[in-house]
Protein backbone atom coordinates (compact mmCIF):
# COMPACT_ATOMS: atom_id res chain seq x y z
CA UNK A 189 0.00 0.00 0.00
CA UNK A 190 2.72 2.36 1.10
CA UNK A 191 4.79 1.62 -1.97
CA UNK A 192 1.91 2.56 -4.26
CA UNK A 193 1.36 5.91 -2.56
CA UNK A 194 5.07 6.77 -2.88
CA UNK A 195 4.93 5.96 -6.57
CA UNK A 196 1.81 8.10 -7.01
CA UNK A 197 3.40 11.22 -5.57
CA UNK A 198 6.86 10.85 -7.14
CA UNK A 199 8.07 13.63 -9.39
CA UNK A 200 8.72 11.08 -12.14
CA UNK A 201 4.97 10.38 -12.18
CA UNK A 202 4.26 14.08 -12.31
CA UNK A 203 6.61 14.57 -15.25
CA UNK A 204 4.81 11.77 -17.07
CA UNK A 205 1.31 13.12 -16.48
CA UNK A 206 1.53 16.84 -16.11
CA UNK A 207 -0.67 17.65 -19.12
CA UNK A 208 -3.85 16.42 -17.46
CA UNK A 209 -7.25 18.08 -17.73
CA UNK A 210 -8.39 20.35 -14.95
CA UNK A 211 -11.53 19.44 -12.96
CA UNK A 212 -14.24 21.97 -14.10
CA UNK A 213 -15.57 22.23 -10.53
CA UNK A 214 -12.18 23.08 -9.06
CA UNK A 215 -12.63 26.85 -8.73
CA UNK A 216 -9.55 27.44 -6.59
CA UNK A 217 -7.25 25.77 -9.07
CA UNK A 218 -8.58 28.16 -11.73
CA UNK A 219 -7.27 31.18 -9.88
CA UNK A 220 -4.19 32.92 -11.35
CA UNK A 221 -0.93 31.14 -10.53
CA UNK A 222 0.53 34.21 -8.83
CA UNK A 223 -2.41 34.15 -6.37
CA UNK A 224 -1.96 30.43 -5.77
CA UNK A 225 1.76 30.89 -5.15
CA UNK A 226 0.83 33.59 -2.63
CA UNK A 227 -1.56 31.18 -0.88
CA UNK A 228 1.14 28.49 -0.73
CA UNK A 229 3.64 30.94 0.70
CA UNK A 230 1.46 31.34 3.84
CA UNK A 231 1.51 27.61 4.56
CA UNK A 232 3.96 26.02 6.99
CA UNK A 233 6.80 24.19 5.25
CA UNK A 234 5.40 20.74 6.09
CA UNK A 235 2.04 21.64 4.49
CA UNK A 236 3.67 23.11 1.38
CA UNK A 237 4.81 19.60 0.57
CA UNK A 238 1.24 18.31 0.73
CA UNK A 239 -0.53 20.70 -1.65
CA UNK A 240 0.80 18.64 -4.56
CA UNK A 241 -1.64 15.87 -3.63
CA UNK A 242 -4.67 18.11 -4.37
CA UNK A 243 -4.50 17.99 -8.16
CA UNK A 244 -2.12 18.11 -11.10
CA UNK A 245 -2.36 21.89 -11.15
CA UNK A 246 -1.32 22.13 -7.49
CA UNK A 247 1.38 19.60 -8.17
CA UNK A 248 2.82 21.84 -10.87
CA UNK A 249 2.69 24.84 -8.53
CA UNK A 250 4.37 22.81 -5.84
CA UNK A 251 7.07 21.74 -8.30
CA UNK A 252 7.80 25.37 -9.08
CA UNK A 253 8.48 25.95 -5.37
CA UNK A 254 10.60 22.84 -4.88
CA UNK A 255 14.21 23.44 -4.02
CA UNK A 256 15.11 19.76 -4.33
CA UNK A 257 14.73 17.48 -7.33
CA UNK A 258 15.73 13.83 -7.31
CA UNK A 259 15.18 11.61 -10.35
CA UNK A 260 16.04 7.91 -10.38
CA UNK A 261 16.18 5.49 -13.30
CA UNK A 262 14.67 7.98 -15.73
CA UNK A 263 15.68 8.03 -19.39
CA UNK A 264 15.90 11.60 -20.60
CA UNK A 265 17.87 13.75 -23.00
CA UNK A 266 19.86 16.84 -22.16
CA UNK A 267 17.12 18.98 -23.70
CA UNK A 268 14.45 17.33 -21.58
CA UNK A 269 16.43 17.84 -18.40
CA UNK A 270 17.07 21.45 -19.28
CA UNK A 271 13.33 21.99 -19.88
CA UNK A 272 12.41 20.25 -16.64
CA UNK A 273 14.85 22.46 -14.74
CA UNK A 274 13.70 25.71 -16.33
CA UNK A 275 9.94 25.14 -16.77
CA UNK A 276 8.88 22.69 -14.08
CA UNK A 277 11.43 23.11 -11.29
CA UNK A 278 12.89 26.61 -11.68
CA UNK A 279 13.65 26.95 -7.94
CA UNK A 280 15.72 23.81 -7.57
CA UNK A 281 18.90 24.28 -5.53
CA UNK A 282 19.68 20.59 -5.08
CA UNK A 283 19.66 18.23 -8.07
CA UNK A 284 20.18 14.46 -7.81
CA UNK A 285 20.19 12.19 -10.84
CA UNK A 286 20.65 8.48 -10.14
CA UNK A 287 20.99 5.91 -12.92
CA UNK A 288 19.48 8.33 -15.43
CA UNK A 289 20.54 7.26 -18.91
CA UNK A 290 20.25 9.04 -22.23
CA UNK A 291 22.28 12.18 -21.54
CA UNK A 292 25.65 12.19 -23.28
CA UNK A 293 26.78 15.79 -23.13
CA UNK A 294 25.35 17.77 -20.26
CA UNK A 295 25.64 21.48 -19.73
CA UNK A 296 24.26 22.53 -16.39
CA UNK A 297 23.77 26.27 -16.27
CA UNK A 298 22.09 27.65 -13.18
CA UNK A 299 22.54 30.47 -10.72
CA UNK A 300 20.40 28.60 -8.19
CA UNK A 301 22.08 25.18 -7.99
CA UNK A 302 24.01 24.68 -4.77
CA UNK A 303 24.17 20.89 -4.69
CA UNK A 304 24.55 18.45 -7.61
CA UNK A 305 24.72 14.67 -7.20
CA UNK A 306 25.19 12.53 -10.32
CA UNK A 307 25.27 8.82 -9.57
CA UNK A 308 25.81 6.09 -12.13
CA UNK A 309 24.59 8.18 -15.09
CA UNK A 310 26.76 6.01 -17.28
CA UNK A 311 25.94 7.52 -20.67
CA UNK A 312 27.54 10.86 -19.71
CA UNK A 313 30.60 11.70 -21.80
CA UNK A 314 31.08 15.36 -21.01
CA UNK A 315 29.79 17.56 -18.24
CA UNK A 316 30.12 21.34 -18.32
CA UNK A 317 29.16 23.16 -15.16
CA UNK A 318 28.14 26.78 -15.33
CA UNK A 319 27.00 26.90 -11.73
CA UNK A 320 28.84 29.69 -9.94
CA UNK A 321 26.99 29.14 -6.64
CA UNK A 322 27.61 25.39 -6.46
CA UNK A 323 28.69 24.36 -2.95
CA UNK A 324 28.65 20.57 -3.16
CA UNK A 325 29.31 18.30 -6.13
CA UNK A 326 29.25 14.53 -6.10
CA UNK A 327 29.92 12.49 -9.23
CA UNK A 328 30.06 8.72 -9.42
CA UNK A 329 31.07 7.50 -12.86
CA UNK A 330 33.07 4.71 -14.38
CA UNK A 331 36.79 4.63 -15.07
CA UNK A 332 36.20 2.41 -18.12
CA UNK A 333 34.57 5.30 -19.99
CA UNK A 334 35.55 8.32 -17.93
CA UNK A 335 33.45 11.45 -18.22
CA UNK A 336 35.24 14.72 -18.89
CA UNK A 337 34.17 17.30 -16.35
CA UNK A 338 34.65 21.02 -16.87
CA UNK A 339 33.98 22.80 -13.59
CA UNK A 340 34.01 26.29 -15.05
CA UNK A 341 33.91 28.80 -12.23
CA UNK A 342 33.10 27.10 -8.92
CA UNK A 343 34.37 29.65 -6.45
CA UNK A 344 31.88 28.59 -3.79
CA UNK A 345 32.53 24.85 -3.95
CA UNK A 346 33.14 23.38 -0.47
CA UNK A 347 32.58 19.65 -0.97
CA UNK A 348 33.88 17.73 -3.99
CA UNK A 349 33.43 13.95 -4.18
CA UNK A 350 34.53 12.19 -7.34
CA UNK A 351 34.36 8.45 -7.94
CA UNK A 352 35.37 6.62 -11.10
CA UNK A 353 36.85 9.69 -12.77
CA UNK A 354 40.12 10.04 -14.69
CA UNK A 355 42.08 12.97 -13.30
CA UNK A 356 44.88 14.68 -15.12
CA UNK A 357 45.45 17.89 -13.29
CA UNK A 358 43.94 19.64 -10.34
CA UNK A 359 44.87 22.87 -8.65
CA UNK A 360 42.27 23.48 -5.97
CA UNK A 361 43.61 26.87 -4.88
CA UNK A 362 42.74 28.33 -8.27
CA UNK A 363 39.63 26.34 -9.17
CA UNK A 364 38.04 25.87 -5.73
CA UNK A 365 39.45 28.41 -3.28
CA UNK A 366 36.91 27.48 -0.55
CA UNK A 367 37.15 23.69 -0.88
CA UNK A 368 37.00 21.92 2.49
CA UNK A 369 36.26 18.27 1.67
CA UNK A 370 37.83 16.36 -1.23
CA UNK A 371 37.12 12.68 -1.81
CA UNK A 372 38.67 10.80 -4.71
CA UNK A 373 37.47 7.22 -4.94
CA UNK A 374 38.45 4.64 -7.60
CA UNK A 375 39.84 7.52 -9.65
CA UNK A 376 42.49 6.96 -12.30
CA UNK A 377 45.30 9.26 -11.18
CA UNK A 378 47.94 8.27 -13.69
CA UNK A 379 48.43 11.88 -14.73
CA UNK A 380 50.48 14.49 -12.94
CA UNK A 381 48.21 15.32 -10.02
CA UNK A 382 48.95 18.42 -8.04
CA UNK A 383 46.42 19.03 -5.31
CA UNK A 384 47.20 22.30 -3.69
CA UNK A 385 44.67 23.83 -1.32
CA UNK A 386 44.95 26.23 1.59
CA UNK A 387 41.34 25.65 2.67
CA UNK A 388 41.12 21.84 2.52
CA UNK A 389 40.18 20.25 5.88
CA UNK A 390 39.42 16.62 4.95
CA UNK A 391 40.97 14.49 2.20
CA UNK A 392 39.96 10.97 1.21
CA UNK A 393 42.04 8.93 -1.24
CA UNK A 394 40.14 5.69 -1.66
CA UNK A 395 41.18 2.80 -3.89
CA UNK A 396 42.94 5.10 -6.35
CA UNK A 397 44.13 3.55 -9.58
CA UNK A 398 47.52 3.98 -11.25
CA UNK A 399 48.86 6.46 -8.72
CA UNK A 400 51.37 8.41 -10.71
CA UNK A 401 53.12 11.57 -9.73
CA UNK A 402 50.94 12.90 -6.90
CA UNK A 403 51.84 16.06 -5.03
CA UNK A 404 49.55 17.29 -2.28
CA UNK A 405 50.04 20.48 -0.34
CA UNK A 406 47.27 21.04 2.19
CA UNK A 407 48.47 23.15 5.14
CA UNK A 408 45.00 23.29 6.79
CA UNK A 409 44.23 19.59 6.48
CA UNK A 410 42.91 18.04 9.72
CA UNK A 411 41.74 14.63 8.53
CA UNK A 412 43.26 12.26 5.98
CA UNK A 413 42.03 8.83 4.94
CA UNK A 414 43.68 6.36 2.60
CA UNK A 415 42.17 3.04 1.56
CA UNK A 416 43.90 0.67 -0.81
CA UNK A 417 45.39 -2.73 -1.40
CA UNK A 418 48.97 -1.47 -1.54
CA UNK A 419 51.16 1.12 0.12
CA UNK A 420 51.88 4.34 -1.73
CA UNK A 421 54.96 6.26 -0.64
CA UNK A 422 53.47 9.72 -0.27
CA UNK A 423 56.77 11.44 -0.85
CA UNK A 424 55.34 14.77 -1.92
CA UNK A 425 52.58 15.26 0.58
CA UNK A 426 52.55 18.14 3.01
CA UNK A 427 50.04 18.00 5.90
CA UNK A 428 51.67 19.99 8.71
CA UNK A 429 48.48 20.45 10.75
CA UNK A 430 46.99 16.98 10.50
CA UNK A 431 45.06 15.80 13.59
CA UNK A 432 43.67 12.49 12.56
CA UNK A 433 44.77 9.93 9.95
CA UNK A 434 43.06 6.73 8.92
CA UNK A 435 44.81 4.07 6.82
CA UNK A 436 43.05 1.00 5.49
CA UNK A 437 45.45 -1.55 3.98
CA UNK A 438 43.94 -4.68 2.53
CA UNK A 439 46.46 -6.29 0.17
CA UNK A 440 45.90 -9.70 -1.35
CA UNK A 441 47.47 -12.60 0.48
CA UNK A 442 49.98 -12.93 -2.38
CA UNK A 443 51.35 -9.41 -1.92
CA UNK A 444 54.97 -9.57 -0.79
CA UNK A 445 55.66 -7.89 2.52
CA UNK A 446 59.32 -7.34 1.76
CA UNK A 447 61.68 -4.44 2.33
CA UNK A 448 60.01 -2.46 -0.44
CA UNK A 449 56.61 -2.87 1.23
CA UNK A 450 57.86 -1.63 4.61
CA UNK A 451 59.89 1.22 3.09
CA UNK A 452 56.69 2.34 1.35
CA UNK A 453 54.69 1.98 4.56
CA UNK A 454 57.14 4.00 6.63
CA UNK A 455 57.33 6.73 3.96
CA UNK A 456 53.55 6.84 3.88
CA UNK A 457 53.38 7.20 7.66
CA UNK A 458 56.09 9.89 7.67
CA UNK A 459 53.71 12.20 5.78
CA UNK A 460 51.23 11.80 8.62
CA UNK A 461 53.72 12.51 11.38
CA UNK A 462 51.91 15.57 12.74
CA UNK A 463 48.77 13.50 13.46
CA UNK A 464 47.73 12.96 17.07
CA UNK A 465 45.53 10.00 16.28
CA UNK A 466 46.26 7.20 13.82
CA UNK A 467 43.77 4.49 12.88
CA UNK A 468 44.99 1.47 10.95
CA UNK A 469 42.56 -1.06 9.55
CA UNK A 470 44.22 -4.09 8.02
CA UNK A 471 43.44 -7.63 6.99
CA UNK A 472 46.66 -9.13 8.40
CA UNK A 473 49.10 -8.30 11.18
CA UNK A 474 51.90 -9.11 8.72
CA UNK A 475 51.19 -5.84 6.89
CA UNK A 476 52.15 -3.69 9.86
CA UNK A 477 54.69 -5.71 11.90
CA UNK A 478 57.91 -4.08 10.73
CA UNK A 479 60.71 -6.72 10.68
CA UNK A 480 63.71 -6.09 12.94
CA UNK A 481 66.12 -5.99 9.96
CA UNK A 482 64.10 -3.21 8.30
CA UNK A 483 64.00 -1.18 11.53
CA UNK A 484 67.78 -1.01 11.61
CA UNK A 485 67.88 0.83 8.28
CA UNK A 486 65.01 3.26 8.93
CA UNK A 487 64.04 5.92 11.44
CA UNK A 488 60.63 5.67 13.17
CA UNK A 489 58.13 7.83 11.27
CA UNK A 490 56.40 9.38 14.31
CA UNK A 491 58.21 11.38 16.97
CA UNK A 492 55.26 13.13 18.66
CA UNK A 493 52.64 11.95 21.11
CA UNK A 494 50.18 9.70 19.33
CA UNK A 495 47.14 7.51 19.98
CA UNK A 496 47.04 4.44 17.74
CA UNK A 497 43.97 2.30 17.03
CA UNK A 498 44.56 -0.90 15.07
CA UNK A 499 41.70 -2.96 13.75
CA UNK A 500 42.92 -6.27 12.40
CA UNK A 501 41.17 -9.14 10.69
CA UNK A 502 43.91 -11.60 11.72
CA UNK A 503 42.33 -14.39 13.74
CA UNK A 504 45.39 -15.11 15.83
CA UNK A 505 47.20 -11.91 16.68
CA UNK A 506 50.21 -11.75 18.93
CA UNK A 507 49.69 -8.68 21.07
CA UNK A 508 53.37 -8.50 22.05
CA UNK A 509 54.59 -8.49 18.42
CA UNK A 510 51.95 -5.96 17.38
CA UNK A 511 52.75 -3.69 20.34
CA UNK A 512 56.47 -3.99 19.68
CA UNK A 513 55.98 -2.84 16.07
CA UNK A 514 53.67 0.03 17.03
CA UNK A 515 56.10 1.16 19.75
CA UNK A 516 58.84 1.24 17.12
CA UNK A 517 56.65 3.14 14.60
CA UNK A 518 55.67 5.63 17.29
CA UNK A 519 58.00 5.53 20.31
CA UNK A 520 55.99 8.33 21.97
CA UNK A 521 52.68 6.50 21.78
CA UNK A 522 50.25 7.46 24.56
CA UNK A 523 47.49 4.98 23.95
CA UNK A 524 47.57 1.77 21.98
CA UNK A 525 44.33 0.02 21.18
CA UNK A 526 43.89 -3.22 19.19
CA UNK A 527 40.62 -4.71 18.10
CA UNK A 528 40.13 -8.07 16.44
CA UNK A 529 37.12 -10.32 15.84
CA UNK A 530 36.63 -11.33 19.42
CA UNK A 531 39.11 -9.48 21.59
CA UNK A 532 40.37 -6.02 22.44
CA UNK A 533 43.60 -4.84 23.99
CA UNK A 534 44.53 -1.44 25.33
CA UNK A 535 47.70 0.02 26.80
CA UNK A 536 48.30 3.50 28.16
CA UNK A 537 51.74 5.01 28.69
CA UNK A 538 52.65 8.16 30.63
CA UNK A 539 55.81 9.82 29.38
CA UNK A 540 58.07 12.25 31.14
CA UNK A 541 61.12 13.68 29.43
CA UNK A 542 64.16 13.89 31.67
CA UNK A 543 66.62 16.76 31.50
CA UNK A 544 68.09 17.29 28.07
CA UNK A 545 71.73 16.61 27.34
CA UNK A 546 71.64 13.08 28.70
CA UNK A 547 70.50 11.35 25.54
CA UNK A 548 71.53 7.76 25.20
CA UNK A 549 73.51 7.62 21.98
CA UNK A 550 73.01 3.88 21.74
CA UNK A 551 69.27 4.55 21.26
CA UNK A 552 68.62 5.37 17.60
CA UNK A 553 65.39 7.28 18.32
CA UNK A 554 66.72 9.38 21.20
CA UNK A 555 69.83 10.29 19.22
CA UNK A 556 67.77 11.22 16.13
CA UNK A 557 64.97 13.25 17.73
CA UNK A 558 64.75 15.87 20.47
CA UNK A 559 62.11 13.87 22.34
CA UNK A 560 62.75 10.56 24.07
CA UNK A 561 61.55 7.12 23.15
CA UNK A 562 59.18 5.18 25.40
CA UNK A 563 62.02 3.19 26.96
CA UNK A 564 63.64 6.43 28.09
CA UNK A 565 60.50 8.34 29.07
CA UNK A 566 57.71 6.07 30.35
CA UNK A 567 57.00 6.55 34.05
CA UNK A 568 53.62 4.78 34.39
CA UNK A 569 51.75 2.23 32.32
CA UNK A 570 48.47 0.34 32.45
CA UNK A 571 47.07 -2.32 30.18
CA UNK A 572 44.23 -4.78 29.74
CA UNK A 573 42.98 -7.50 27.44
CA UNK A 574 39.30 -8.34 27.06
CA UNK A 575 40.06 -12.09 27.17
CA UNK A 576 42.96 -11.85 29.61
CA UNK A 577 45.33 -13.10 26.88
CA UNK A 578 49.00 -12.10 26.60
CA UNK A 579 48.68 -9.96 29.71
CA UNK A 580 51.68 -11.44 31.56
CA UNK A 581 53.76 -11.58 28.38
CA UNK A 582 53.06 -7.91 27.74
CA UNK A 583 54.03 -6.86 31.28
CA UNK A 584 57.25 -8.92 30.95
CA UNK A 585 57.97 -7.28 27.60
CA UNK A 586 57.67 -3.79 29.10
CA UNK A 587 59.70 -4.62 32.24
CA UNK A 588 62.51 -6.30 30.25
CA UNK A 589 62.78 -3.44 27.76
CA UNK A 590 62.91 -0.85 30.54
CA UNK A 591 65.49 -2.88 32.48
CA UNK A 592 67.72 -3.01 29.40
CA UNK A 593 68.14 0.78 29.62
CA UNK A 594 68.38 0.75 33.42
CA UNK A 595 64.88 2.04 34.12
CA UNK A 596 61.64 0.89 35.61
CA UNK A 597 58.10 2.26 35.49
CA UNK A 598 55.10 1.93 37.74
CA UNK A 599 52.13 -0.16 36.67
CA UNK A 600 49.05 1.85 37.60
CA UNK A 601 46.50 -0.93 37.36
CA UNK A 602 44.78 -3.24 35.01
CA UNK A 603 42.32 -1.91 32.45
CA UNK A 604 39.11 -3.90 32.57
CA UNK A 605 36.67 -4.29 29.69
CA UNK A 606 32.96 -4.26 30.32
CA UNK A 607 31.20 -7.24 28.80
Ligand SMILES: [Zn+2]
Pocket residue numbers: 548551552553554560561562563564
Ligand atom coordinates in the same frame (compact mmCIF):
# COMPACT_ATOMS: atom_id res chain seq x y z
ZN1 LIG B 1 65.55 6.07 23.68
